[in-house]
Amino acid sequence: MPEQTREADVVVIGAGAVGENAAERTASGGLKTILVESELVGGECSYWACMPSKALLRPGTLLQAARSVQGAAQAVTGSLDTDAVLARRDSFTSNWDDSSQVKWVDGAGIELIRGTAALSGPREVTVTDDDGTQTRITARHAVVLATGSVPTVPRVDGLDAIDFWGTREATSAREVPESLLVLGGGVSGCELAQAYARLGTDVTLVARGDLLAKFPEPARRLVEAGLRRDGVRIRLRTASSRADAYDGGVTLTLTAAGADGETGTADTVTGAKLLVSSGRHPALSGLGLEGLGLDPKHLGVDASGRVPGVDGGWLYAVGDAAGKAQLTHQGKYQARTTGEAIAARAAGELDGDPEPWSRYASTADDAAVPSVVFTDPEVAFVGLTEAQARERGLSISTTELPIAVAGSSLYADGYQGWAQMVVDEERKVIVGMTLAGPGVGELLHAATIAVVGEVPLDRLWHAVPSYPTISEVWLRLLEKYGL
Numbered sequence: 001m002p003e004q005t006r007e008a009d010v011v012v013i014g015a016g017a018v019g020e021n022a023a024e025r026t027a028s029g030g031l032k033t034i035l036v037e038s039e040l041v042g043g044e045c046s047y048w049a050c051m052p053s054k055a056l057l058r059p060g061t062l063l064q065a066a067r068s069v070q071g072a073a074q075a076v077t078g079s080l081d082t083d084a085v086l087a088r089r090d091s092f093t094s095n096w097d098d099s100s101q102v103k104w105v106d107g108a109g110i111e112l113i114r115g116t117a118a119l120s121g122p123r124e125v126t127v128t129d130d131d132g133t134q135t136r137i138t139a140r141h142a143v144v145l146a147t148g149s150v151p152t153v154p155r156v157d158g159l160d161a162i163d164f165w166g167t168r169e170a171t172s173a174r175e176v177p178e179s180l181l182v183l184g185g186g187v188s189g190c191e192l193a194q195a196y197a198r199l200g201t202d203v204t205l206v207a208r209g210d211l212l213a214k215f216p217e218p219a220r221r222l223v224e225a226g227l228r229r230d231g232v233r234i235r236l237r238t239a240s241s242r243a244d245a246y247d248g249g250v251t252l253t254l255t256a257a258g259a260d261g262e263t264g265t266a267d268t269v270t271g272a273k274l275l276v277s278s279g280r281h282p283a284l285s286g287l288g289l290e291g292l293g294l295d296p297k298h299l300g301v302d303a304s305g306r307v308p309g310v311d312g313g314w315l316y317a318v319g320d321a322a323g324k325a326q327l328t329h330q331g332k333y334q335a336r337t338t339g340e341a342i343a344a345r346a347a348g349e350l351d352g353d354p355e356p357w358s359r360y361a362s363t364a365d366d367a368a369v370p371s372v373v374f375t376d377p378e379v380a381f382v383g384l385t386e387a388q389a390r391e392r393g394l395s396i397s398t399t400e401l402p403i404a405v406a407g408s409s410l411y412a413d414g415y416q417g418w419a420q421m422v423v424d425e426e427r428k429v430i431v432g433m434t435l436a437g438p439g440v441g442e443l444l445h446a447a448t449i450a451v452v453g454e455v456p457l458d459r460l461w462h463a464v465p466s467y468p469t470i471s472e473v474w475l476r477l478l479e480k481y482g483l
Ligand SMILES: Cc1cc2nc3c(=O)[nH]c(=O)nc-3n(C[C@H](O)[C@H](O)[C@H](O)COP(=O)(O)OP(=O)(O)OC[C@H]3O[C@@H](n4cnc5c(N)ncnc54)[C@H](O)[C@@H]3O)c2cc1C
Pocket: 013, 014, 015, 016, 017, 018, 019, 036, 037, 038, 039, 040, 041, 042, 043, 044, 045, 046, 048, 049, 050, 051, 053, 054, 115, 116, 117, 118, 146, 147, 148, 149, 167, 171, 188, 283, 287, 318, 319, 320, 321, 325, 326, 327, 328, 329, 330, 331, 374
């Protein structure tokens, strides 16, 4: 097999959004950086996840927003134009062409090598390209794993014989199926169920537990009602025991749990397509981690993204690969802190562990991760849930209320929303916030600032929300809390 050898200061494996950001930080820190990618530069988020899924959802959300305001509702009498929705989605994925991202990589002074990378020794990466040519790269300072995640396929009898969709196929589909079974009631399942329902697909969503199980119940119920309003049939607390090909489509055999938790009777549902959206796990197999004495199932990283147990501390992991939050923005944050930590260590400016909240530590990963579920209504969440806060031994109070302020009633006729604030009673600061309702995703950053900034409630009381915005829910929460 032909082989070349190269040297660099840093090798980043995986050019998703996260790998790109890590490479940009090490390159701008003066380190010669090689970025390796086996598929498209830009990764999952750009081509098969965030961007196409949000592009599929946005037209339906906008149409519903117009329909929920008298005066505008009369002007929108048609339905979504499916071809136009798909064409707009295609423009957001650049038709699955990564040339503009490659240009960005070049402009950032990063060298791109296409191929599949694996660790072949300490500080050594071997890249195999499509022709079988191998490039062995020695990394003087660091190797960063930014390899993302892969779908976790559930154990359902018969599934391996079915040509089912994963989220990649659902976000890149060229046609809208007549009917769709969605297996998994997490974020992807809920978002894609609604996107397809609004494009005219007859959707059945099967969840083994509740929808969006980690969120508080009133928020979940609002999303459930939104999906049902769009015609999605929802089967909660239902196990899928078997999948069979049926008349060009798929049949799932389901068993609902009885009210008393006992197994109920089995029935079947059918669909032209089956979307399996049952979670993802870090893409760490085949990377040669075992050869370094590491367990790819339990990598673990410190606050600077460094993998423990590696002599010389040259191995890092960021983004989905690191096994923390599977969110683009949080992965990019880790990439920034890790990239800066690598550059600082190489320059002798950082020794040992970084200080929490310094630019070399992703401290917010621990208790201040924001996320938005882009269903309609949306769920926006940051920090700790009530249960997580209690598990950490915090003495907390919760304040919750429906979102019913002048701004929300102007936003949509019959606006329905819900908000919850979790307060650490010892420090009198907000440690968690959930907002549910149309348009609340854009309110989340205020909550993130309050949590990260540990803003005392008696000071937060002076942050006056503009009238009449939905943000007045902050005032109502603080008043209900007792301020
Ligand atoms: C349907 C869906 C919707 C989502 N929506 C959102 C959203 O709205 N907001 C949000 O924040 N998050 C969202 N996410 C999560 C988000 O997509 C991920 O958190 C994000 O893509 C992770 O980025 P990453 O760079 O770590 O990994 P990836 O984007 O997966 O990039 C990893 C890259 O590494 C490459 N690679 C892997 N192994 C190798 C190897 N051995 N050699 C060379 N290259 C390799 C891969 O080809 C890939 O390009 C969504 C996920 C899904 C599935």
